[in-house]
Amino acid sequence: MFSLFDPLKKYRAKAARIGEFEPELKVLDDSGMRAESLALRARAAAGESLDDLLPRAFALVREAARRVLRQRHYDVQLIGGMALHDGKIAEMVTGEGKTLVATAPAYLNALSGRGVHVVTANDYLAKRDMVWMGQIYAFLGLSVACISHDRAYLYDPSFDAKVEADRERDTTGSFLVQEDFLRPISRREAYEADITYGTNHEFGFDYLRDNLAYSKDGQVQRRGHHYAIIDEVDSILIDEARTPLIISAPDAESSEYYKTFARIVASLSRGTDYLVDEKMKAVDITQDGIDRVEQMLGIPDIYAPEHSRLVHYMQETLRAYGLFTLDKDYVVKAGEIVIVDQFTGRLMHGRRFSGGLHQAIEAKEGVKVQQESRTYAEVSIQNYFRMYKKLAGMTGTAQTSAEEFDKVYKLEVVTIPTNHPLLRKSMVDLIYKSLDGKFKAVVQEIKKKHEAGQPVLVGTASIEKNELLSRLLSLEGVPHEMLNAKNHEREGAIIAQAGKRGAVTVATNMAGRGVDIILGGNPVDPVEAEAVRALGGLYVLGTERHDARRIDNQLRGRAGRQGDPGSSQFFMSLEDDLLRVFGGDRLKGMMERMDMPEDMPIESRVVSKVIEQAQTKVEGFNFDSRKHLLEYDDVINKQRSAVYAKRQALLESGAPGQVLAALDMLWMTHLEDMESLRDSVRLRAYGQRDPLIEYRREAHLFYQAMLVRLEDWMKENEERIKEAAANSVSNPPPPVSKVPATKEYEGTNRNDPCPCGSGKKYKKCHGA
Numbered sequence: 001m002f003s004l005f006d007p008l009k010k011y012r013a014k015a016a017r018i019g020e021f022e023p024e025l026k027v028l029d030d031s032g033m034r035a036e037s038l039a040l041r042a043r044a045a046a047g048e049s050l051d052d053l054l055p056r057a058f059a060l061v062r063e064a065a066r067r068v069l070r071q072r073h074y075d076v077q078l079i080g081g082m083a084l085h086d087g088k089i090a091e092m093v094t095g096e097g098k099t100l101v102a103t104a105p106a107y108l109n110a111l112s113g114r115g116v117h118v119v120t121a122n123d124y125l126a127k128r129d130m131v132w133m134g135q136i137y138a139f140l141g142l143s144v145a146c147i148s149h150d151r152a153y154l155y156d157p158s159f160d161a162k163v164e165a166d167r168e169r170d171t172t173g174s175f176l177v178q179e180d181f182l183r184p185i186s187r188r189e190a191y192e193a194d195i196t197y198g199t200n201h202e203f204g205f206d207y208l209r210d211n212l213a214y215s216k217d218g219q220v221q222r223r224g225h226h227y228a229i230i231d232e233v234d235s236i237l238i239d240e241a242r243t244p245l246i247i248s249a250p251d252a253e254s255s256e257y258y259k260t261f262a263r264i265v266a267s268l269s270r271g272t273d274y275l276v277d278e279k280m281k282a283v284d285i286t287q288d289g290i291d292r293v294e295q296m297l298g299i300p301d302i303y304a305p306e307h308s309r310l311v312h313y314m315q316e317t318l319r320a321y322g323l324f325t326l327d328k329d330y331v332v333k334a335g336e337i338v339i340v341d342q343f344t345g346r347l348m349h350g351r352r353f354s355g356g357l358h359q360a361i362e363a364k365e366g367v368k369v370q371q372e373s374r375t376y377a378e379v380s381i382q383n384y385f386r387m388y389k390k391l392a393g394m395t396g397t398a399q400t401s402a403e404e405f406d407k408v409y410k411l412e413v414v415t416i417p418t419n420h421p422l423l424r425k426s427m428v429d430l431i432y433k434s435l436d437g438k439f440k441a442v443v444q445e446i447k448k449k450h451e452a453g454q455p456v457l458v459g460t461a462s463i464e465k466n467e468l469l470s471r472l473l474s475l476e477g478v479p480h481e482m483l484n485a486k487n488h489e490r491e492g493a494i495i496a497q498a499g500k501r502g503a504v505t506v507a508t509n510m511a512g513r514g515v516d517i518i519l520g521g522n523p524v525d526p527v528e529a530e531a532v533r534a535l536g537g538l539y540v541l542g543t544e545r546h547d548a549r550r551i552d553n554q555l556r557g558r559a560g561r562q563g564d565p566g567s568s569q570f571f572m573s574l575e576d577d578l579l580r581v582f583g584g585d586r587l588k589g590m591m592e593r594m595d596m597p598e599d600m601p602i603e604s605r606v607v608s609k610v611i612e613q614a615q616t617k618v619e620g621f622n623f624d625s626r627k628h629l630l631e632y633d634d635v636i637n638k639q640r641s642a643v644y645a646k647r648q649a650l651l652e653s654g655a656p657g658q659v660l661a662a663l664d665m666l667w668m669t670h671l672e673d674m675e676s677l678r679d680s681v682r683l684r685a686y687g688q689r690d691p692l693i694e695y696r697r698e699a700h701l702f703y704q705a706m707l708v709r710l711e712d713w714m715k716e717n718e719e720r721i722k723e724a725a726a727n728s729v730s731n732p733p734p735p736v737s738k739v740p741a742t743k744e745y746e747g748t749n750r751n752d753p754c755p756c757g758s759g760k761k762y763k764k765c766h767g768a
Contacts, residue, residue: 007086007414011079014055018078021059030067030139036060037140044111054085057108061136068135071100074419081105083414084229084392089405091398091415093422094554095516095561098394102229103133105392110142110194114226117388118197121232121344123148129231130155130197131182137195145185145193147202149350152190153182187220200236203228204245204384208377211644212247212664214657225388233393234550237409238401239343241381241626244633246354248373254313254359255369261317262363264296276322278581279621283322285314312356320360328462331485335367340463340485343551345508347485355675375671376664382408382630383637396557397550404623408630423537424560425567429545429608430601431574437598438573442543443472445571446504450478454535455503457517459555460484461544461577466508469543473506480504497521501532509551517558537565545570545578545611547618571601572611582614631692635699636674643667662713670706674699 028036040057044050050057058081062073073081077097080090081104092098102118110116120126130146134155137144144155159181187206190196203221210219230236268274273289276282285293293314294302302310324330330337331347337358339348352358352373362369385391391409398405398413405411432438442458449456460466463484470482481494483505498505500521517538520529532538538559546552552570559566572579596602647663677698681691 007083007088008079008417011082012075014082015075015078017055018059018062019075021056022063025059025063033060033064033067033139034141037142041111041113041141045113050085050108050112053111054082054108057111058082058104060140061104061107064136064139065100065103068139069100069132071097073100073104076417076419077101078104080394080416083416084394085109087390087392087411089233089393089395089398089411089413091413092394092396093418093561094396094557095564096416096418098231099129099133101394102231103136106133106195106229107137107140107142109227109390110137112226113194114224115191115193115222116195116226117203117228118195119200119203119228119230119236120197121235122199122346123202125231126197126199126202127153127182134181142194143192144195144197145190146197147187147190147206148198149202152185152187154185154189154193155181156183157181159183191221200230200240200381200385201245204379204381205247207384208245208247208379211647212377213651214660216651227390228385228388228392230385230391230393232395234395234398234401235343237381237385237393238404238626239341239548242622242629243351244354244378244380245384246373246378247376249376254309254356254372255363257310257313258317258356258359258363258369260297261313262320262360264293265314265317265321266364267296268292270322274318274322278323278577281323281625283315283318285318313360316356316360317363319357320364324357324361325462325464326365327464327467330361331463332365332367333486337361337365337367343509343548345463345485374668375675376668378671379640380630380633380637382626383633383640385409397553400549400553400619404626408627418563420563422560423563423565424556426556427567427569428603428605429570429572429611430603431572431579431607431611432601433574433596433598435573435575437600438543438571438576439469439472440599441601442469442541442571443476443478445541445569446473446480447476447478449539450502450504452535453501453531454537454539455499455501455517455519455532456505456539456541457498457555457558458504458506459540459542459544460506460508461546463508465543466506469506473504478504480506483507499532499538501528501535509546509555516561519564533565536567540566540568542568542570544576545572545615547578547615547622549612549615549619552615578614578618579611582617632678632695635696636671639670639699639703658717662717663710666706666710666713670702673702677702 025033025036036056037060040053040060043053058073058078062078066072074097076092077100080092080096080098080101083090084102085105085108090098090101092101106116106118118129120129126146126148130144130153134144135157138155138157146153146155190198191206206221210221213219265274268289270276272286273292274283274285277284290302294300297310299307299310301307302314326332328340329342330339332338333347339351339353340346341348352370353361356372359369359372386409391411393411399415402413405413430441432441446456446458458469460469463486466482466484470480473480481497481504483491483494485508494505494507495517497503499517499519503521518529519532519537520526540556540559542552542555556568559568574580643663647660650660650663677695681694681698684694685691
């Protein structure tokens with residue numbers, strides 16, 4: 001099913017065909033290149049298939065990149081681009097230039113005029129890649145834009161930011177190079193560009209907001225989702241798939257209840273009053289615990305119908321205490337709880353745990369407890385991206401999740417060969433009895449490598465372990481840099497120096513994905529780089545295995561880029577979470593029989609096999625969890641598609657704000673009903689009934705009831721609706737006032753987009 005040789009044979013033949021165009025294109029001047037691009041666009045508009053246009057289009061992109069970036073696509077990069085055009089996942093080793101790979105298929109598919117989305121892992125990468133690769137697209141006559149959390153930009157070579165944007169000066173007084181050609185535009189204009197860069201969150205939330213808009217002018221995305229290329233596709237489509245995208249607003253006050261239950265749960269005993277199942281990520285209160293909670297609350301039965309909300313507060317608070325740890329799952333920053341992404345180690349600003357869990361953690365940590373929210377719209381990552389007619393992705397680690405990509409997204413994984421042979425050595429894991437023994441060995445290993453001059457990247461699984469190792473290294477007098485979500489502002493500067501001779505960088509898995517560590521530092525000193533190569537290149541030391549093999553492979557992949565030497569080794573202990581929960585007993589018995597001292601490791605293929613089996617088991621649990629969530633979300637997704645199609649038809653027909661407001665209110669209530677239904681059907685498993693079947697059956701009944709309520713409302717308000725529709729035609733809304741709204745927009749920078757949404761700069765609109 002996941003074939004390797006057949007597509008590569010076909011792709012190599014096409015790469016040879018692309019090469020045949022190179023001499024012809026090299027002799028063209030720049031205007032001749034643009035004329036060739038316009039001719040291709042005309043052929044696409046006339047109905048010629050993109051597959052037929054591929055060889056010449058890819059050759060144009062290769063030549064454009066050579067001229068404007070001084071980078072020429074390798075054949076393997078073109079092969080990766082062909083896999084992306086075919087709607088596949090291109091698995092490419094780190095350092096092979098995935099950012100450049102995406103340009104050829106993005107250009108080719110943009111010729112159709114239907115818009116291409118390039119999805120990146122964060123706002124910084126969206127802006128960086130758009131500016132960097134935008135030079136190619138602009139050279140060939142295509143428009144390229146990016147959307148970030150609070151702004152949208154167009155790459156415009158004619159835009160002189162040195163005159164227009166004094167606010168973009170950095171601390172040294174020089175201008176930020178990547179900002180030089182960024183023109184602020186509206187989000188709608190950004191989506192009208194031929195190619196649009198952005199994060200999965202921005203694309204998904206704009207889709208939801210469009211389906212809450214009360215006019216066509218309030219919608220920003222084009223109709224339909226044509227083609228998306230997802231960078232770090234395993235991170236976005238798998239790691240983030242457990243968290244749906246939700247638009248919500250504050251609802252009833254519940255902060256005092258969470259504070260009360262934080263005090264109560266803090267006084268309960270783990271193992272006696274409640275039980276934690278780390279494998280299943282579940283917390284269950286015992287009868288002893290129930291008795292204590294009821295006693296402290298002064299109520300006879302917390303499970304009585306009138307106390308259903310109290311059960312909700314109790315359960316979420318138990319989860320907060322039993323399953324979520326400070327400086328591992330979240331941090332406290334500026335008096336707020338900020339989630340830590342378990343796969344990238346980055347802070348997820350603006351994201352909140354759902355279902356009251358975030359409030360429970362706020363109460364646990366003694367910070368201000370925010371109001372619970374009411375859901376207006378939601379969509380899962382899986383179902384958002386399954387809307388695209390064609391989907392493709394790139395990553396260094398996809399084969400371990402090939403089954404999930406196939407079953408959920410119908411995406412095939414193609415492993416792309418490297419341009420240079422891979423020289424990295426992956427050494428056998430070392431296992432210690434205790435955490436103390438492991439960290440002593442880790443510190444001594446780092447010290448030895450540092451003294452020899454070999455650069456070391458140390459990967460840690462949490463901020464807490466990151467800081468612990470930093471303290472131990474300081475005690476040993478080993479100079480080092482520490483990188484985690486708390487000091488991510490210096491990430492670029494730290495990584496730039498991580499490949500220098502003798503450098504030691506201690507990082508969470510922030511440094512494991514989308515980062516190139518260049519030997520000798522940046523910019524590269526050829527003499528220094530060669531000296532580091534002679535020492536063995538970058539040495540990657542993992543202090544713990546992660547739940548998913550992909551995360552470990554990403555960390556290993558920092559070494560040995562583009563034919564450089566490098567090596568990697570993982571140090572583990574029986575007290576690590578992975579082995580303690582999933583594989584410790586078998587290994588512990590083995591070590592005890594061998595009477596191993598604390599600071600002596602086991603180094604064997606058998607042990608590594610046990611670890612891999614434990615990881616496979618965890619990956620299986622996580623896959624089942626995501627599959628389970630998706631099965632439930634698929635039910636509501638069909639309803640969502642139907643409701644949004646009905647809503648769009650009403651909006652385009654000029655229906656007044658009232659089928660839209662009524663439909664929105666009914667849909668919002670329906671979402672709450674579905675959430676309650678999901679919680680309740682789980683209990684039916686005890687009665688030998690399949691919860692999913694029960695959910696599907698009752699969800700259909702709920703949906704039919706919602707449609708009946710909508711029809712009833714429309715009949716009851718038929719005259720008012722007709723009157724409102726007539727008024728909207730005979731009395732169109734007044735044009736936007738040109739009078740400056742001084743108080744409302746006070747403090748807006750003259751060069752910022754006007755807050756009124758016109759898409760113009762403030763100084764040329766309400767600030768005129």
